[in-house]
Amino acid sequence: MPVGSLHVDDVEAFYEQAAALGLQIVHPLTTEAWGVRRFFVQAPKGNVFNIVALARTSRTIRGSGFRTARPRIGIPAGFPT
Numbered sequence: 001m002p003v004g005s006l007h008v009d010d011v012e013a014f015y016e017q018a019a020a021l022g023l024q025i026v027h028p029l030t031t032e033a034w035g036v037r038r039f040f041v042q043a044p045k046g047n048v049f050n051i052v053a054l055a056r057t058s059r060t061i062r063g064s065g066f067r068t069a070r071p072r073i074g075i076p077a078g079f080p081t
Contacts, residue, residue, distance in 0.1 A: 002040055002050040011037050011053035018051070031055050 008014050015029045018041045026048055027040035038052035 001048065003047045005050040005052055008051060008053050011039070011051055014051050015039050 006014075011029065015025070018039075019025060023044075024042040025039055026042050027038075029037065029039040031037045032055075035055050036052050037055045038050055040048050040050055042048050
């Protein structure tokens with residue numbers, strides 16, 4: 001069960017970077033029936049976070065003209081992991 005949620009514009013980019021960093025994905029990237037696209041990732045100290053975007057703003061809708069910058073995942077100092 002996640003301890004918190006991080007709302008992002010490009011959940012696919014966060015997923016790709018989390019996987020590239022070797023973070024444990026504990027719930028796969030999924031489009032939910034209620035209109036969000038999300039995955040759960042486990043932080044190094046064991047806490048699980050829900051990384052989520054509205055499905056209509058994710059890269060799953062091709063040709064929409066919607067553009068976002070590629071995020072860089074970093075854990076801020078003092079953030080509970």
